[in-house]
Amino acid sequence: MTTKAKNDYDCIASVREIRDRLTAKMARMSPEERVRWLNTKDFSDPILRRLATQSKQRKSA
Secondary structure (H helix, E strand, O other): OOOOOOOOOOHHHHHHHHHHHHHHHHHOOOHHHHHHHHHHOOOOOHHHHHHHHHHHHHHHO
């Protein structure tokens, strides 16, 4: 007999909430402020971290 565990966490709602908060925050920034803000972030996602590192290297070259 198999029982399913009840999961109260809604991943889609969580992603949408985070995206909406970031969109609202970045909407008030100028493009230069956005670049500075993104450059100060430490990305936990390895792909985003690699892309950010590559972007910084291209700008300094």
